[in-house]
Structures are given as structure tokens and as C-alpha cells.
Amino acid sequence: MSSKTRILKWLMVGGVITAQGLPVLIAAEEDSSGEEWGDVWEEEWDEKESSNWSWAGFLEAGYGRRLQTDPLFEDKETLNELRGHLEADYKGEEVDFSFRGDTWYDGVTDELELDIRELAWSFSAFGNTDFKIGRQISTWGTGDLVFLNDLFPKDWQSFFSGREDTYLKAPANSVRVTSYFDAINLDLVWTPVFEEDRYINGERFSLFNPIVGDNIGGFDVVNPVEPDHNFGNSEIALRLYKNIEGTEYALYGYRGFDKQPVGITNSFQPTFHRKDIFGASVRGSIETGLYNFEVAYHDAVEDSKGTNPFVKNSQWRFLAGYETEVATRLTLGLQYYLEWTQDYDQLIANSPFPQFEGEEKRHLVTTRITYRTAKDQFVWSLFAFYSPSDDDSYLRPSVNYRFSDEWLFTVGANLFSGQEDHTFFGQFEDASNAYLRVRYQF
Amino acid sequence: MKSLQKSTKKKVLTLLLAGLTAPMMTASLHAAESEMSVEEIISKANKVSYYAGDDGRSDARMMIVDKDGNRQLRQFVILRKDIKDEGDQNFLVVFSRPSDVRGTVFLVNKHVDRDDDRWLYLPGLDLEKRISAGDKRTSFVGSDFFYEDVSGRNPALDNHELLEVTDTAYIVKNIPQDESNVEFSYYIANINKETFLPMTVEYFNKKGEVYRRMDVAEVEEIQGIPTVMKSKISNLETGSATYMEFRRPVYNIDVPEDVFTSRSLRNPPREWLEAKQE
Numbered sequence: 053m054s055s056k057t058r059i060l061k062w063l064m065v066g067g068v069i070t071a072q073g074l075p076v077l078i079a080a081e082e083d084s085s086g087e088e089w090g091d092v093w094e095e096e097w098d099e100k101e102s103s104n105w106s107w108a109g110f111l112e113a114g115y116g117r118r119l120q121t122d123p124l125f126e127d128k129e130t131l132n133e134l135r136g137h138l139e140a141d142y143k144g145e146e147v148d149f150s151f152r153g154d155t156w157y158d159g160v161t162d163e164l165e166l167d168i169r170e171l172a173w174s175f176s177a178f179g180n181t182d183f184k185i186g187r188q189i190s191t192w193g194t195g196d197l198v199f200l201n202d203l204f205p206k207d208w209q210s211f212f213s214g215r216e217d218t219y220l221k222a223p224a225n226s227v228r229v230t231s232y233f234d235a236i237n238l239d240l241v242w243t244p245v246f247e248e249d250r251y252i253n254g255e256r257f258s259l260f261n262p263i264v265g266d267n268i269g270g271f272d273v274v275n276p277v278e279p280d281h282n283f284g285n286s287e288i289a290l291r292l293y294k295n296i297e298g299t300e301y302a303l304y305g306y307r308g309f310d311k312q313p314v315g316i317t318n319s320f321q322p323t324f325h326r327k328d329i330f331g332a333s334v335r336g337s338i339e340t341g342l343y344n345f346e347v348a349y350h351d352a353v354e355d356s357k358g359t360n361p362f363v364k365n366s367q368w369r370f371l372a373g374y375e376t377e378v379a380t381r382l383t384l385g386l387q388y389y390l391e392w393t394q395d396y397d398q399l400i401a402n403s404p405f406p407q408f409e410g411e412e413k414r415h416l417v418t419t420r421i422t423y424r425t426a427k428d429q430f431v432w433s434l435f436a437f438y439s440p441s442d443d444d445s446y447l448r449p450s451v452n453y454r455f456s457d458e459w460l461f462t463v464g465a466n467l468f469s470g471q472e473d474h475t476f477f478g479q480f481e482d483a484s485n486a487y488l489r490v491r492y493q494f
Numbered sequence: 495m496k497s498l499q500k501s502t503k504k505k506v507l508t509l510l511l512a513g514l515t516a517p518m519m520t521a522s523l524h525a526a527e528s529e530m531s532v533e534e535i536i537s538k539a540n541k542v543s544y545y546a547g548d549d550g551r552s553d554a555r556m557m558i559v560d561k562d563g564n565r566q567l568r569q570f571v572i573l574r575k576d577i578k579d580e581g582d583q584n585f586l587v588v589f590s591r592p593s594d595v596r597g598t599v600f601l602v603n604k605h606v607d608r609d610d611d612r613w614l615y616l617p618g619l620d621l622e623k624r625i626s627a628g629d630k631r632t633s634f635v636g637s638d639f640f641y642e643d644v645s646g647r648n649p650a651l652d653n654h655e656l657l658e659v660t661d662t663a664y665i666v667k668n669i670p671q672d673e674s675n676v677e678f679s680y681y682i683a684n685i686n687k688e689t690f691l692p693m694t695v696e697y698f699n700k701k702g703e704v705y706r707r708m709d710v711a712e713v714e715e716i717q718g719i720p721t722v723m724k725s726k727i728s729n730l731e732t733g734s735a736t737y738m739e740f741r742r743p744v745y746n747i748d749v750p751e752d753v754f755t756s757r758s759l760r761n762p763p764r765e766w767l768e769a770k771q772e
Contacts, residue, residue, distance in 0.1 A: 108593035139596075143764065152618075174761070182761045191620040218618035232757050295756065298603065298611040300624075335624060337609055342626045377628030380677070427558065427734065428636040454636065457566045457592040493593045 109138040109494055116214045116487030119465070123482075124258045124270040130485040131213045132159030139170075148174040160213075160256055169223045184228040189221045190241050192291050192304070194333045194344035196420060197435060198389045200369045201304035201331040201348050203289060203311055204241070207250040212257055212466055212480070214487030222250050224287075236294045243287040246279045248324060249311040252480070260479035262405040267479060276313035277323040285309075299336035304348065305329065315354075316362040325363050326353040341376030358395020361402040366394040375420075385420035408474040411441045429454050437477065444470030444478040462489040532656040535664050536649045538690040539683070541580055544646035546719045547745030549575040551766060554740050555591075556637045561733030567591055568635050571767045575749050581606050584754035585645060588762045595635065599759045604645055615759035622759055631676055638727040638736035643708070662687055678706070689713065689720040705731045717745050742769040 116131030135156035142149040152170035157163075172186030193202040197220075210219035224247035231238045251274070252259045258269025279285040287308035294301050306329035313322035331348030348369045355363035369392070375385035393399065396412035403409050416439045423432040435448040450464030465486040470478020530538075555569040569591035576583040587600040597617035604610045609627030616623060630642040651671060658665040664685040670676045678697040685692050691713060697706035712724035721743055728735040749766045 106590075108596050110593065139593075176761070182757070189618075189620045192622075218616075221619050230757070230760070232752075232755070237756070293756075298605075298608075337611065337624075337627055340609060340627050342624055376626055380629050381632050383626070383628070424632070426729075426732070427633045427638065456564060460594065 104143045105140065106143075107138065107140040109136065110491050111136050112489055112491040114215065114487060114489040116485045118482070119467075119484045119486060120482060122258055122267075122269070124254075124267060127160070129160050130256060130483070131215070131487050133157060146175055150174065167223075178231075180233065181229060181231040185226075187223050187225050188228065189223050190226060190228060190289070191221060192239070192302070194302075194335045194346045194373065195371050195389070196373065196375075196385055196387060196418065197437075198371055198387060198416070198418060200346045200371055201291075201306065201329060201333065203287070203306045203308060203327075203329065205247045205249050205311060208252055209250050209256050212252065212483060212485075214464055214466060214485065214489070216462070216489070222247075236292050239291040239293065241287075241289040243289075243308075244283060245281050246285055246287055246309055246324070248276075248278070248309075248313070251312040257480060257483040260408075260474045262408040262474065265408075266473065267482070274313055274322055277317050277321050279309055279324055299334060302333045304331040304333070310364060314364045318362075325355075327351065328353055331369075338374075339376070341374055344371070344373040346371040358398040359402050361399065361404060365396070365399050368392040368394065381424040381426070383420070383422045385418075385422075387416075387418040389416040389418065390414070391416070410476070413441060414476070415439060415441045439476065442470065442475035442478065443472070444468070444475045446477040446480075458492055458494065460491040460493065462491075463487070532654045532664075532666060533649075535656065535666060535685060535690070536654050536668075537580060539666075539685050539692055540646065540649050542690045542720065543692065543722075545576050545579050545583065546721065547576075547717070549573075549747055549749045550743060550745040551747060551749070551769070552740045552743035553769065554738065556635070556639065556739075557737045558637045559735050559737070566636065568595070568637060573749060573753070573763075573766055575751060575754060577751075584751070586754055586758055586762070586767075588767055589635070599762055601754060601756070601759060602645060603754060606648060606650075610645075613756070613759060620760075622756060629675065637738075638729050638734055639738060643727065657682070659687075663693070691720055691722060705729070716743050719745055744770065 112133075112135045114131045114133050114135065116129070118125070118128040118130055121128070133156045135154055137154045138151070139153075140151045150170050150172050152168070154165075154167045154169060156165050158165050168187055170186070170188050172184050172188045174182065174184045176182050190204045191202060193200060195202070199206070205222040205224050207219055207222040211217075224243045225245065226241050226243045229238075229240045229242075254269030254273035255271060258267040259273075260266070261268045261273075288306070289308070290305040292303045306327070308327060309324040310327050311324070313324055315323045315325040317323045328351040329348050330351070331346065333344065333346035335342065335344040337343075346369075350367040350369065352358070352363055352366040354360070355365065358365040368390075370390040371387060373385065373387040375383065378384045391410075391414040393410065393412050393414075399409060400406045416437060418438075419434070419436045421432075421434045424430070431452040431454075433448075433450050433452075437446040439445070445468070447467040447469075448464065449467075450462060453461040455461060463486070465484070467484045468477050468480040469484075470481060472478050473481075551571065551573045553569075554572050555567060558566040558568070568589065570587050570589045573586040573588075574583060583604050585600070585602040585604065587602075589595040589598045589600075599615040599617075601613045601615070602610055603612075612625040612627065614623045614625055615621070630645075630647075631640045633639070634641050634644050652668040653671060655667040655669070656664060657667050664687060666683045666685060667680055668683065669680045670678070673679065677699075679700045679702075681695055681697045683692040684694040691710060692708070693710045695708040696704045699705050707728045707730060708725060709728070710722050710725045712722070713720050714723045715721070722740070723743075724737070724739050726735055726737050747766065747770075753763050753766055
């Protein structure tokens, strides 16, 4: 089994049993399985390895197809790739180093891709502060696949095409400083150069365009004007948080931009407008379940009155969620989410395409149902988004099968449906797909 | 004749007395032991099983073997601190193998009077996932061990009955007060008289059959504390079994309480997780 040399420094540094450790053996009363034991533990602990380095990775093949035809795409393939993932960590005396990288051949775009997901240095100082500097993934907030205060980059192309959920989070080059105080903890993520989402751009899935009044795509059709690369345009995300008797409270702040090019420049190009966010959340347990509330105010700095149709208006966002285990190994999560666009009358009055504007209040309900078989060999999951105001939905069924520590299988689907072509999920109806992934990890 | 009778009587009396005294002495010995109520036995067993020392760390690994002999491995370091003996306690579990759980951290603030607070840190997503207290009798990381086997079942959830006292063990039957949230109808623990460690536990279903079984295979004395080094849980229904082994356990290392907070999810405290070199 072990051609792999898994090395974890935590396990390695010691290696010597303590002085008391010439142990007195108390014979077990009945050890009917004595021989079996020796057999099971034939594999030695990796204790002789004394390296500070550890590594792991996987190879994965993924294939997915559209379940219907999108006239903008000749090919029905939405996922067709062979991917290698490697992670390496160095635990030093003072500084740790970490690397996570993916390289894959993408058969849909016919390109060889490389994505460094993490390349960072970590260290602690002042006893209470952790620093992580470099390319990294950051996450916070209480929503399940719903983001109010988490403005860290997301990869919606991966998410829609059936890559592992992990790939929803995209990396950014950031400095993260987390300080722990008795009164409160402080978490700061500074991203000097704005890092946008990997949004749906037409290359893999088509999207609705109000000017055309229809979907566009077949290639990358979004060529946005990006914020200038200067420190004045950096992103700053701040979180203050505290756990009081098992209830987690947090305050959030963000200074940056829309993460997707939902704005339009004066020369009619898509762009990212300035955005400030203030928010708060609470998460805790009630009875045998978990509840969460989160609120955020998205301030459209460049259009505070909401009269400029080229700038996405300010929004209040609310989230309430509850999750509980309804039966053995069967977990149910429910969320209600509201996006309340401010100055909506101004928006409609000034919009060139009022018929394609979203509702003033976009209501969204989500459900996550997860069933694990005994020993987690199969994990059945259904995540459903449904918007009663947009009358559209997005279903994400999947089954994970753990054949062994090495071989993992996943089948799933991304099913979009809507009554209208321009709604949030409705526009992706032709993107509905089913996929299969096979992973060998080492 | 009279004297003979007398002497016989005397003998008989002596015999009787001797015979009586011996059982009486034994009885008094037994009395001393059974003076320990079943609640005390269970409480002591709970203490030595889950509250040894004030805190501790150990390497641990599990080998999960299914009925066809296929094996899976889980390797982790476990760190524990008791807030109060037989009361609240904290656990931090940091996984190193296999690679899909590598870097995953499990934090438990265990409470006796309310549900535990549990978090799982998923490094790939940088996600601090909170886990509902829910059913503790579900698989611990895909093994035959339940969460409850790792962090301990609250003895107050069961009624206890001392079935038998043998030379070496207390045999205790444990009946759940609320049968609706457990899969067993009762379980019988064989608790070692000397160490108070349960050496075998058999779980019975409604038909009165054993369907699940825990065996301790090796106990070592670590810093004077008898410590289970190897144990096994067998699922007799599926033919699956999980072998758990501890390595380099250490007690009373004075790990601070603030190690068991969210900081350790993103930045596991190596200072406390590493086995110390002497």
C-alpha cells in the first residue's frame, strides 16, 4: 500500500518514547484476535521519516455533458479533463511554507491549464497573531453556497461544470493577518490587486445579455474593463469575531469591487464597480440543530442614489438558516435568503432594459439533503436553490463513492430551470449537465 | 459418650464457626467491593476511559477492514483537555492521512449539560464548518467507531445494572433511558476491577443478539495511568471491523485552554500536537 511516503512533522519530530515509556504491559483479558492484530498493523508508522516536508496529491479524470442542446455550442461537452493536483508543505521552526497546485488538460477549451491555488508563507508573531502571505484561498461567513460577506473570489465555471465543490473557491494573492485577543478576534485579508470571480463568460456556458435580449456565448464574450492595478484599488476584507459559549458572533467589512462585471462603463463595456460592504452574522446551536443569521449591506459607492443604470444598485442581503440531523446519517439544511435592491424605482425608471431587471426583492430558498451510508462509503447529496420571485431553480444532486483510500468516484448533475431567459438561474437552462469524476489519490 | 458427643459438638461447632467465618470474611470482602455502587463503577470507568490525567495527546490511527479484507487507514493526532473531571472537556483532532482528509481539523467543545459544539475545518475551502450536535452514534471518519466511542457516552444517558462480579471484572448492563436515539437496546460492559477500563463491550439489538462489539487488546501504563493502546470495534452484522491504535500518548502536558478554539483550526498548534522528544 505504501509506496507513498506520507510525512507529517507532527508525527515525526518525536519518535522516542518518554522515560516512563518502558511500559508495563497489562495483558488483555481475552485477546482472541491476537494474530489478526499483528497482521493488521504490519504497516509501520512513518516515524523514521524526519523530514519537515510532507506532500500529497491526486489524479482525476472528469467528464460531463449538456443534457440538452445549447445552440451556441457545437459540442455538448461541459467537462472533459485530466487533472493532476499536488500539495506540499514545509513546517519550519519559524516559518511554514505551503503549496497547492493543479494542472489539467481541458478538453472543452482544448488548453493545458495551470492553477496555483496556494503558494504561501505562514508564521506567528506577538504570541497572538498569525500571518499568511501569498497566494491562498480565504473563506468566511455562515451561508451554505450563499455569500453575503464573503467577497473572496469564486470559480462559478468550475462549480457549474461539476468539478469538486472545493474548486468553487478560487485563489487570490493576499496577506492575511489574524489576531486573537481575549475581547475579540480580528481577521484581515488584504488583496493588493483586485481578483475577480471566474464568472460565467460564455466560454463554457452561455449567459443572458439584455442588449441582445438572448443568451450569448460559444467563446469568451465578456471582456471587462478591470480596475487599474494600483494600491488604491486593492481589496480589504475585515472580520471581527468571537465565540461566546458556543454562539459565534461576527462583524464584517469589505472595501473593493463587484466580483463580477455587472457594471457597464461609459463606453458600454462590462466592468467592476466600487463596492463597500458592512455585515454581521451569528451562528449557534439550538436543540440538536444549528442556526445561522447573516446580514450585509452592499453599498454601490459609485451610484448612491441608484439612478445610474450602468452601476448595480446597493442591496441589503439577509440570510437565515437551520441545519439538523433528521434521522441517522440524514442531514437536512434549509436557508432563506433575500436580496433587496435599494432605490428600485430609480433603477427601473433609468434602466434601458427594465423588462430584464431582477425583482426588487429576490427571494431564494435552499435545501441541502445529505445521506451517508454506514461508514460514509456512499454520500448522497442534493442541494437545491429555488427562487419563488424569479421562478427559477438550480438542483445539484450528487453521489460520492469511496471505493478505497485511493479511489473515489463521483457522479452528479447541475440542473437549471426557469420560466424566463433572463433570471439568475433561468439563463443557464441550456447549461444543465451531468458529470462523472474518477479520482486516484496518493 | 457424653464427652464424645460434647467433643463432637465442639468440633462441629468449630467447623461451623470456621466454615462460617470464612464465608463471612469473603462476604465482607465482597461487601467492600459491592459497597461500590454500580453508579460508582460506571463513573470510575468513564473517568479512566475518557478523563485520564488533566489533559493529553497521542498519535492515533485506525485501520478499517471490511468483510472482504479491504483496508482503509485514518491517521491523526488527538489532543484533549478536561475542564472538569467527568465534566466538560475539549478535543482537537488533526488528520494526516489519507490525503483527502489531510489537514482536516476537528474541534469539539464537549459539554455534559448541553449539546457539544463541534467544528470541522476543511483546508481546501478554508471553511470552518460547524457540525450539528446531532446523532453521535454515527461513523467517526468512515470507521466502525462512532463519535461517541471517541469522545465518550454520557453515563447519565443510561441506567446501569451490576449483573455479576467476577474475580477480575464487573459485568454491567447499560440500558438507554431514551431508546429512540440509539441503535442498541442495551450493552454489557466487562469492566476490569483493577483498572476500571471496560475491556469488552457487547451491544445487543432488540432480539437480544450481539451485533457490535468492542475489545481492548492492549493496555499500557503511561505515567502510571493504565491506557488503552489497541482496541477494536467489530460490526458483526456487516463483518467489518476497525482497529484503533494509539502511539506515544502523554498526559498532563498543561496544554492551555485557548488551544481549543478556532485559531487551531487554521493553524494547528504544533507545539502541543507533536510528540515531545525527551
